[in-house]
Amino acid sequence: MNSSYDSLVDLFLKSLRAEKNASQNTVSAYANDLNQFFIFLQEHYRKKADGIELEVLSHYDIRSFLAYLHRAGYNKSSVARKLAALRKFYxxxxxxxxxxxxxLFFINSPKKDKKLPRYLEEKQIEQLLALPDCSTPLGLRDRAMLETFYASGIRVSELVGLDLPQINLDLGYMVVYGKGAKERVVPLGSFAIEALQNYLRRGRPVLLATQNNDALFLNYKGVRISVRGVRLTVEKYVRRLADSLKISPHSLRHTFATHLMERGADLRVVQELLGHVSMATTQVYTHVTTSKMKEVYDKTHPRA
Structure with a gap:
């Protein structure tokens, strides 16, 4: 790397470590991206990329670099990351x-491809919910967790954070604290209520290690279950359902929203239930239901 360019990059990386408390992985990623930009300038423009050359680089040079990355087969996420490194550097x-x-003032970041969320079909979710062994305390807990996920669409962090005072099974709702500690009331269906009642009667008291513990869902040690514990539990049942499925606790949230939309739920209602601040975040589910609608149309219309 050119010594002048190298010294500027070195100053930048030192500031990341000192002022931003960036991790070594983050610093290394920035260093690699900035080094790639320098190599591009050397190979394609024969510029020295010292302080003077950096001063005179234009947005056309940046666009040429982005075109080079595109031709090299980098995906939009990788290109966006490299562009972010250059922005921070400048x-x-x-x-x-x-x-x-x-x-980079006039350069826009590439729009990331929208990935449709993974979710289970109704038959698959029924099979998944039936897997826990409800003759054991942990099985009762697992059934209650899975039913709660599917009934409410809450995030895994929200489920882990649930305390006993937040649920009201008589009225069929729970109070959830989402991102930014924003509070929302989420209804619970009859199946989730029954599963939670069974867990609270016959599962949680057996698991409970100390009486001063309001956590709703406990691990085998009798303390609040962790996010990792929930992920491992969901993965265990998904493997029993089908090894090929790539389903996480967040996929159960997507399943909840998708099934509501497929059965005609209003988008704004789904937005409220999920705790999305922006309607744009919720609109991904319209793509899912549109594709489902087209599939049904193709199968059923005589002239499809």
Whole structure:
């Protein structure tokens, strides 16, 4: 790497460590991305990329670099990450008054491809919910957890954080604290209520290690179950259902939302239930239901 360019990058990386408390992995990733940009300039423009050359680089040079990455087969996420590294680098140089120019000012980040969420079909979710052995305390807990996920669509962190005072099984709802400690009331279906009642009567008292513990879901040691514990539990049952399925606790949240949409739920209601701040976040489920609708149409319409 050119010594002048190298010294500027070194100053930038030192600031990441000192001021931003960045991890070594993060610092190494920035270093690799900035090194790739330098190599591109050397190979394609024969520029020295010292302080003066960085000063005169234009947005056309950045666009050429992005085109090079595209031709090399990088996906949009990788390109966006490399572009973010350059943005941060140039902001640092501007802030420290090392250069005045910023060729990224007119460059937009590539839009990431929207991935449709993974979810289970109704028959699959029924099979999954029937797997726990309800003759054991942990089986009762697992059934209650899975039913709660599917009935409410809550996040795994929200499920782990549930305390006994937050649930009201007589009225069939629970109070959930989402991102930013934002509170929302989430209804529970009859199957989830029954599973929770069974767990609270015959499962949780057996698991409970100390009386001063309000955590709803406990692990085998009798203390609050962790996010990792929930993930491992869900993965265990998914493997029993089908090894090929890539289903996580978050996929059960997607399943909840997708099934509501497929049965005609209003998008704004789904947004409220999921605790999404923006409607745009919820709109991914319209893509899922549209594809499902097209599939049904193709199968059933005589002239499809």
């Amino acid at each position: 902001r640092f140089l501007n802030k420290e008054k090392l250069i005045a120019n910023n060729p």
